[in-house]
Amino acid sequence: MNRLFLSRLWLDALTAGLLLLGFAYWWLGNAIHEAAGTAMFLLLIAHNVFNRRWWGGIPRTRREPRSLFNLGVTFALLSAVLALLVTSVLISNALSPFLPPWGGFTLRQIHSLAAYWVLVIVAIHLGLRWPMLIGVARNLFGIKTPNALRMLVLRAIALGVAVHGAWSCIVLGLGGKLSMQMTLDWWNFEESVAGFFVHCAAIAGLIMIITYYGLKLICRRLERRGDPLLGTASIAIAQRVDQHG
Numbered sequence: 001m002n003r004l005f006l007s008r009l010w011l012d013a014l015t016a017g018l019l020l021l022g023f024a025y026w027w028l029g030n031a032i033h034e035a036a037g038t039a040m041f042l043l044l045i046a047h048n049v050f051n052r053r054w055w056g057g058i059p060r061t062r063r064e065p066r067s068l069f070n071l072g073v074t075f076a077l078l079s080a081v082l083a084l085l086v087t088s089v090l091i092s093n094a095l096s097p098f099l100p101p102w103g104g105f106t107l108r109q110i111h112s113l114a115a116y117w118v119l120v121i122v123a124i125h126l127g128l129r130w131p132m133l134i135g136v137a138r139n140l141f142g143i144k145t146p147n148a149l150r151m152l153v154l155r156a157i158a159l160g161v162a163v164h165g166a167w168s169c170i171v172l173g174l175g176g177k178l179s180m181q182m183t184l185d186w187w188n189f190e191e192s193v194a195g196f197f198v199h200c201a202a203i204a205g206l207i208m209i210i211t212y213y214g215l216k217l218i219c220r221r222l223e224r225r226g227d228p229l230l231g232t233a234s235i236a237i238a239q240r241v242d243q244h245g
């Protein structure tokens with residue numbers, strides 16, 4: 001197992017954790033929220049420095065569904081993260097003594113809108129890398145052969161996460177948050193802190209599952225139609241697992 005790649009995955013997990021922490025503004029307070037957000041942006045810069053070869057390879061992107069979808073998702077993620085970064089600076093309390101008073105209500109709404117979209121797009125980003133992450137987990141646990149019972153248990157867990165995620169979307173009012181609707185139903189952190197994070201993680205899980213199985217379904221359909229480009233897509237995923245495993 002490539003140690004550097006494994007450390008990168010730990011940093012990715014930390015970045016995802018900081019993103020989730022950022023949603024708990026009313027639990028953490030402003031100072032911790034701004035500190036966690038700054039650390040997340042620094043880790044995201046490092047993440048993209050590590051992945052600089054991917055950016056350099058964009059002109060050679062294969063014209064097959066998975067690669068093109070991956071390209072679109074990464075650019076959507078970049079736009080949402082940049083919107084989050086710009087609004088963070090404009091409404092920051094820590095930076096307010098040095099900046100003109102730009103931070104109005106609309107900017108705060110755009111900040112929160114960008115944050116929820118980042119959550120959704122990061123989950124799609126992870127769903128696209130799920131085969132690679134499963135490969136890494138297999139290597140770590142020394143799993144060499146397929147096992148029907150293990151697969152059944154994992155699929156049952158995925159179904160449970162998906163159902164919980166659908167319920168969490170309703171509980172947290174995700175539709176309204178992604179369409180910038182005004183709501184007063186903030187999470188009550190005095191009632192439960194863990195519950196909030198479980199709901200956020202379940203939403204991310206649901207989106208990852210939809211991305212992974214959705215893409216698998218599309219690829220199978222195209223494969224049945226005999227699309228030669230899909231063979232290359234599956235080989236690319238397998239190569240990436242081998243490369244790092």
Ligand code: HEM
Pocket residue numbers: 008009012013015016019044047048050051054055070074075077078079081122125126129
């Ligand atoms: C919480 C935020 C994020 C998480 C958890 C995350 C996670 C991951 C993981 C696990 C990988 C594969 C392993 C690796 O290369 O480290 C990856 C690859 C990548 N990520 Fe992210 N990522 C995040 C945000 C971003 C952002 C904001 C961008 C830029 C817009 C980005 C761009 C990329 C690129 C270009 C790759 C390589 C793609 C490939 O090789 O197919 N990621 N990400």
